[in-house]
Amino acid sequence: MTGILQQLVLGILLGSLYGLAAAGLSLVFGVLKVLNVAHGELIMLGGYAAFWLVALVGLDPFVALLLIIPLAGLFGFLLYGGLFRFIVRHGEETRIKNSLLVGFGLALTLQALAVRLFTADERSITTSYRGRALLVGGVVLPLGRVLNLVVALVLITLLHLFLRKSRWGQAIRATSEDWEAASLLGIDVRRAYGLAFAIGTALAGAAGTLVSLGYSISPSIGLEWTLKALIVIVLAGLGSAFGTFVGGVVLGCAEAVSAIAFGGAYREVIGLLLFFCALVARPQGLFGRS
Amino acid sequence: MLEVRDLDASYGELRALEGVAVDVGADEIVALVGSNGAGKTTLLRCIAGLTRPRTGRVRWQGEDLTGLPPHLVVERGVAMVPEGRRLFGHMTVEENLGLGAFSARARPERQSTLDHIYEIFPRLAERRRQLAGALSGGEQQMVAIGRALMTRPRLLMLDEPSLGLAPRVVESMLTVLGEVNRAGVGVFLVEQNVRAALGLAHRAYVLEHGRVVGQGPSAEILADPDVRRAYLGPLAVES
Numbered sequence: 001m002t003g004i005l006q007q008l009v010l011g012i013l014l015g016s017l018y019g020l021a022a023a024g025l026s027l028v029f030g031v032l033k034v035l036n037v038a039h040g041e042l043i044m045l046g047g048y049a050a051f052w053l054v055a056l057v058g059l060d061p062f063v064a065l066l067l068i069i070p071l072a073g074l075f076g077f078l079l080y081g082g083l084f085r086f087i088v089r090h091g092e093e094t095r096i097k098n099s100l101l102v103g104f105g106l107a108l109t110l111q112a113l114a115v116r117l118f119t120a121d122e123r124s125i126t127t128s129y130r131g132r133a134l135l136v137g138g139v140v141l142p143l144g145r146v147l148n149l150v151v152a153l154v155l156i157t158l159l160h161l162f163l164r165k166s167r168w169g170q171a172i173r174a175t176s177e178d179w180e181a182a183s184l185l186g187i188d189v190r191r192a193y194g195l196a197f198a199i200g201t202a203l204a205g206a207a208g209t210l211v212s213l214g215y216s217i218s219p220s221i222g223l224e225w226t227l228k229a230l231i232v233i234v235l236a237g238l239g240s241a242f243g244t245f246v247g248g249v250v251l252g253c254a255e256a257v258s259a260i261a262f263g264g265a266y267r268e269v270i271g272l273l274l275f276f277c278a279l280v281a282r283p284q285g286l287f288g289r290s
Numbered sequence: 291m292l293e294v295r296d297l298d299a300s301y302g303e304l305r306a307l308e309g310v311a312v313d314v315g316a317d318e319i320v321a322l323v324g325s326n327g328a329g330k331t332t333l334l335r336c337i338a339g340l341t342r343p344r345t346g347r348v349r350w351q352g353e354d355l356t357g358l359p360p361h362l363v364v365e366r367g368v369a370m371v372p373e374g375r376r377l378f379g380h381m382t383v384e385e386n387l388g389l390g391a392f393s394a395r396a397r398p399e400r401q402s403t404l405d406h407i408y409e410i411f412p413r414l415a416e417r418r419r420q421l422a423g424a425l426s427g428g429e430q431q432m433v434a435i436g437r438a439l440m441t442r443p444r445l446l447m448l449d450e451p452s453l454g455l456a457p458r459v460v461e462s463m464l465t466v467l468g469e470v471n472r473a474g475v476g477v478f479l480v481e482q483n484v485r486a487a488l489g490l491a492h493r494a495y496v497l498e499h500g501r502v503v504g505q506g507p508s509a510e511i512l513a514d515p516d517v518r519r520a521y522l523g524p525l526a527v528e529s
Binding site: 167170171173174177178180181182183184185186187188189239 | 338339340359360361364365369370372376377378379380381385388389390392393394395396437438440441
């Protein structure tokens with residue numbers, strides 16, 4: 001019984017990162033109608049940025065996070081200005097197709113670049129508290145991963161508040177619903193796109209930091225994280241930051257349960273199964289709007 | 291004063307506007323009538339910056355607006371209520387209205403304009419916390435007009451605002467537009483409901499196949515036998 005509970009808890013902890021990873025992708029997809037399949041590579045880069053900041057500069061990973069979020073946001077602005085800006089000029093269907101092409105190209109480039117710069121070795125951040133854990137009723141809670149969940153939840157809450165309460169957050173939501181109507185109210189749609197992309201990239205950078213802290217990174221992890229994020233988006237639907245977070249936790253739990261029931265080899269299968277079921281039964285997602 | 295000159299627009303091969311010239315004074319109500327596909331919406335989109343004309347000029351208060359993106363046209367005091375209202379259905383009434391004050395032009399007076407909108411449409415004040423998508427058609431049109439007024443326009447363009455509304459609702463909406471105009475806002479009204487539009491407007495243009503084929507005071511346009519036959523039905527010619 002404790003074994004099951006233990007797996008579930010680990011599933012929830014991992015799932016919170018799925019949620020954070022998906023939140024950035026979901027924002028970009030929902031607002032720009034562009035599917036950035038290189039989102040996982042942005043997570044990977046965030047992970048390396050954190051790794052080197054900790055290894056070379058000696059920063060605490062959570063201090064590094066405070067640096068990585070704005071840096072990743074800036075990188076997102078540049079990516080938007082240099083690449084994705086040209087995609088959003090087209091109609092929605094063309095956008096999706098072109099963004100897949102550009103996204104895969106970007107993903108391969110970033111991956112190759114990471115191998116060249118950082119080698120293909122697996123890395124993870126080691127901290128003084130890495131090995132520490134809390135013990136609650138026989139269940140082991142690794143301290144680093146618990147902090148991950150807390151940080152992920154804080155970031156999701158900030159995202160939610162920004163989108164609900166702030167002037168530009170509302171402009172981003174309006175643009176995602178109807179960009180023409182938004183532009184007729186004086187909203188610079190291009191700026192809303194750039195901002196949404198930058199925030200999405202910042203969230204990817206944050207997610208990467210947490211991944212390298214609680215798990216491990218290598219140049220090739222991108223695709224896996226993009227896939228997880230996609231599953232979460234389909235599961236949760238667009239339009240709610242907390243919904244996306246819960247979707248991530250659901251996926252984490254489902255993976256944990258299937259690992260217990262069918263063995264670790266089937267971990268990945270359950271996600272795809274959920275993906276399929278969600279598409280068939282509830283295409284708008286658990287928390288999404290039809 | 292809005293001056294449109296020699297405006298040509300096309301969608302690919304399809305010619306939508308040809309040599310269109312239209313004037314709308316900042317104190318006038320001007321109607322634009324014409325059948326489906328005549329180019330009425332394209333003309334409004336060209337003025338608002340949503341569609342780029344092939345050739346021709348759009349001037350507003352002496353300044354050239356041609357080719358400006360929509361958000362900068364709004365900043366200069368020209369607002370548009372698009373066809374089908376296009377509200378943000380997942381946002382509340384007040385969020386929709388608040389977004390109307392996004393521009394630098396409108397932001398400083400956001401609260402006073404909002405109070406004013408609630409005065410014009412008391413119903414919206416009651417529903418301020420509801421999702422815009424859950425309102426009735428008439429209420430949604432109020433939000434659409436209110437949202438455009440929140441940009442503090444000097445010229446308000448409306449694309450088929452009466453579409454799908456009950457006659458009684460249309461009437462009260464037209465009354466509001468008349469009041470808006472008396473407060474010093476030019477109104478450029480695109481309508482298929484020709485009788486209602488001409489009843490309110492001072493002047494009117496008739497658009498057919500992308501060309502202006504008639505213009506004049508509303509009463510004259512309304513009396514024109516061709517217009518009556520084309521837009522008010524065959525029986526209207528004798529009456």
